[in-house]
Amino acid sequence: MxxxxxxxxxxxxxxxxxxxxxxxxxxxxxxxxxxxxxxxxxxxxxxxxxxxxxxxxxxxxxxxxxxxxxxxxxxxxxxxxxxxxxxxxxxxxxxxxxxxxxxxxxxxxxxxxxxxxxxxxxxxxxxxxxxxxxxxxxxxxxxxxxxxxxxxxxxxxxxxxxxxxxxxxxxxxxxxxxxxxxxxxxxxxxxxxxxxxxxxxxxxxxxxxxxxxxxxxxxxxxxxxxxxxxxxxxxxxxxxxxxxxxxxxxxxxxxxxxxxxxxxxxxxxxxxxxxxxxxxxxxxxxxxSNVQPNTSKFERYLGDFLNQIRSNQELYVFTLKSGHLPIHCTQILKKWQKDKKLVATLLNGEPARKSAFYVSWDHFKNNQVAKVYFSLK
Ligand SMILES: C[S@@+](CC[C@H](N)C(=O)[O-])C[C@H]1O[C@@H](n2cnc3c(N)ncnc32)[C@H](O)[C@@H]1O
Known part of the structure; x- marks a missing residue:
């Protein structure tokens, strides 16, 4: 049977x-x-x-x-x-x-x-x-x-x-x-x-x-x-x-x-x-609808990753390989920016605009050059 x-x-x-x-x-x-x-x-x-x-x-x-x-x-x-x-x-x-x-x-x-x-x-x-x-x-x-x-x-x-x-x-x-x-x-x-x-x-x-x-x-x-x-x-x-x-x-x-x-x-x-x-x-x-993504472990990994200067392109790949979405990364970066822990710099050395992180497929595709570099204070 x-x-x-x-x-x-x-x-x-x-x-x-x-x-x-x-x-x-x-x-x-x-x-x-x-x-x-x-x-x-x-x-x-x-x-x-x-x-x-x-x-x-x-x-x-x-x-x-x-x-x-x-x-x-x-x-x-x-x-x-x-x-x-x-x-x-x-x-x-x-x-x-x-x-x-x-x-x-x-x-x-x-x-x-x-x-x-x-x-x-x-x-x-x-x-x-x-x-x-x-x-x-x-x-x-x-x-x-x-x-x-x-x-x-x-x-x-x-x-x-x-x-x-x-x-x-x-x-x-x-x-x-x-x-x-x-x-x-x-x-x-x-x-x-x-x-x-x-x-x-x-x-x-x-x-x-x-x-x-x-x-x-x-x-x-x-x-x-x-x-x-x-x-x-x-x-x-x-x-x-x-x-x-x-x-x-x-x-x-x-x-x-x-x-x-x-x-x-x-x-x-x-x-x-x-x-x-x-x-x-x-x-x-x-x-x-009420469930929040569990990102605390990822936040720790991301913190370790940003012990070195990393580009928005590198953050995109790192985020995906950690099993997370660009939106999770962006939210953590926003929080760190608010807490004045994040350093975000443009290619020319100027500080990047607030909340401009460019961690996404749209900014990754076609071998686009990195726009922002990040590290933690
Ligand atoms: C798990 S079921 C597939 C279920 C299907 N994907 C679905 O969503 O309904 C496995 C199917 O593989 C077929 N099957 C078993 N051995 C096979 C083989 N060697 N080659 C091709 N099909 C096979 C079975 O008849 C069965 O319908």
Missing amino acids: KNKSQHNLYEHSEVKVKLLGKYLQKYFNIMSNTPYVTMVHYYDMFSGPGIYDNAGEGSPMIILRELKEAHFRAKARKIDMSSKYNCVFNDICSEKISVLKENVVASKVHYSQIGTLNYSNKDYKELCPEIIENFSKLAKGEKAFVFIDPYGYKDVRFSEIKDLLRNKNSEVLLFLPTHFMFRFSESGTPESLHDFIEDIVPRDQWPKSKTGLDFVQNLKNAFQAQLGEDFFVDTFIISRDKNQFFCLFFFTSHIYGFDRMLDTKWEIDSEDGRGWKYNAATFDLFSQ
Whole structure:
């Protein structure tokens, strides 16, 4: 008999697609509004049927809805979406793909003006090399996003993710059942987990994890070390029960993609920007309005970072790498300025205007030169 969660969409899976949908909303808006992008390829490698028995919507419906909305937003502004979207939904189960096709038609969620819609029912192992090959031939102006949401971790290898990212025009969102992986790594490790880990680091270099959260952090560090400085790795933790941590890993080579993913995480978890807890009040959007971002630790790190003179560009990167948003940085700088602790100087040595910090993507993009230099008294 199949596991119940294969027929119904539960809260912890709902939050998974919520992060996907909220991020894609930003991603599609960016892609649709830039003349530099002509085509976006979206791959959902483990798509499922789109709609579950309890009417919960899975990843394909979420993404198609976001695309449709991006299309109508562009239309309302009387601009042609400059980019076309090629969506591929894949699931090894042909029945699920048939149901998905019916669900897409019945919900009238896709329009030919948006682009093409393709279905396939291949094994991920077969499809992945084909996509990697396609990505190596992406033309200028083509971008790609891949969602990988398997039941387990046995099907997936990090080397595949690395290959999917190689062209630097693609982003990957990967769900891993880290709780089960951690449990196995504590007790007798199954061969499949050894295989997964050895694909990232030699077995004897894999650090011991004391908790499930440590395990997630160790995976993230190992992924980051493997990919190097040109890539950003981010995590979104989903705790299903007490001490059961599952994780979405996000990979991008674009700092603005990283910025937008952080923004999405903070929209869902406005206290820590880190993840979602089962039954936690933080999931209730109404209770979110009073929640303040927890920035005290970041304030300490930022203080240490400003022991040396740093530019607004350096502060932007530091803020994101600390898992925070430019607005958090700006608020702390404002407070320090009010307390007369902050020194903010223009390139010519003059003091900068009050509250003019320029810590944002807009002031970072296109290799803009630094505007302000900061330090603490
Ligand atoms: C966790 S579910 C995906 C849920 C989906 N992302 C959603 O939001 O509804 C995993 C799916 O992967 C499919 N699957 C299992 N093994 C596969 C494989 N080797 N290749 C492709 N699909 C596979 C299953 O049929 C199942 O529908």
